[in-house]
Amino acid sequence: MSLADFSLAGKKALVVGGRRNMGRGFALGLAEAGADVAVTDLNIEDGRLMAVANEIAAMGRRSIALQANIASKSSIDELITQVMDYLGGIDILMNVAVMYHRRSLTQLDEDGWDQLTDVNLKGYWLMHQAVAPIMKAQRSGSIINLSSRGGLKAHADQAMGNYAIVKAGIAMMTRQYCRYLGPYNVRVNAIAPSLVEWEQHPAGDYYRENPDKKPKASKKPLSEPTEQERFESWSTGPENLPLGRVATFNEMANAAVFLASDAASYVTGTVLCVDGGYMA
Template sequence: MSMPTFSLAGKVALVTGARQGIGKTIALALAEAGADVAICDLVADDYKLNAVAQEIQKLGRRTLTVQADTSQKEDVDRMVQKVMDQYGGIDILVNNAGIIIRSPILEMPEKDWDRLLDVDLKGYFLCAQAVGRKMVERKAGVIINIASQFGFKVAPGMGAYSIAKAGIVMLTRVLAHELGRFGIRANSVAPALVKTDFSRHTWGDAETLKHVEASLPLGRVAETTDLVGAVLLLASDASSYITGHTILVDGGALA
């Protein structure tokens, strides 16, 4: 019996929110596994996204940088068409772009609610829809949504974020159900706290970090590289019979 392969040679991936943090690490990991990687961010003409592109090229892979607000359909359609024009197809979509706005539900301004849900949930829907349509034409593809432990639990001030992430978990299941007959798989990866600039307000405080680490069975906060194994598994043929699931990469937080 031959062992399943984690190689992504010959594949084309699109990663949103790729200029730093989790998105950057995932983009580089996909490239290292052999994929050509298009990278998207709301800010595209700064040194960070260009630096990621240069790192991908150093790995011997082709890349493309795209500026897009993934909460806007016109931007998403333009982004997807640009990638299609460059590569002819998209094999792997990683939905990662997101924001966080902390507020109790009763105190949250409507505009903040709308913005968070637009980016963190609607954006995933728009990208999955636009890329999914291209994948249906080819009868193949993989969609990976970056969710969160907060899709399964509640924390003070994290209500809207938790609702969006719970929506992503269900969106993933719906995509798996609707697209499976076209040879398309959809799964999610749900991390706990990860050391990025996005979450520095939490782990950057020594006392808070100590408290968080003490609450985790593995006793440490995740690095972005801790997500790579799950993403590569789901992106590759090693998970050819896995769809509709969410892998918790949480150090045992929800154990």
């Protein structure tokens, strides 16, 4: 084994959904490992996507921030052209874009379902369609999709059931594209997190160390939650994981770097659980 196998020096990556949270963490992690990274998101008006590109550039890597709607083939075609023109290739595709509605299986309406599938299934499928010819031609590449623990095991929280269904679709999309692209030396894997820190959530053992600050779970009838209610829901889960805490963005990025690197040259079709033991 050589540590050089984990290097992404000279690689060119595209991170879809790279504006914040896990997407930002994945983009920075790939850059720290040596890759040039293009980041894209639907929202660019708040400047946060550009800020991620600037952080990457500060590491001495090439980076560009691009707006794209991954539910639109024409938007993706334009995105791919821009990335190819700027980076000169795509060795790594990281699909991180996410959409979810906190509605039970029977409460979500058709418009909500269309929004879920447009981003979490159609968008990922279109991105595979767009980069597959590039990677087939160069006979190399790594595609990494963001699935979820909910895509592998039925979710106890019925408000997350619809999200779990589309994440299960991403897991199977990963396996099917592994079969299709394997003969071209293109690897396709997915990462399935459980609970991961986010900008409004204290990471690690915060609530274990400060039990008096732990919010009580809401007993109200299921409805669209406020931001505070989302925070409370997220905050009560880590104690149920064997490791007893949420994952950091850096821990998630480490998994992506491994899957993108030559260290994982014989790993494809895998849904890697980075879940603190949730699936144990």
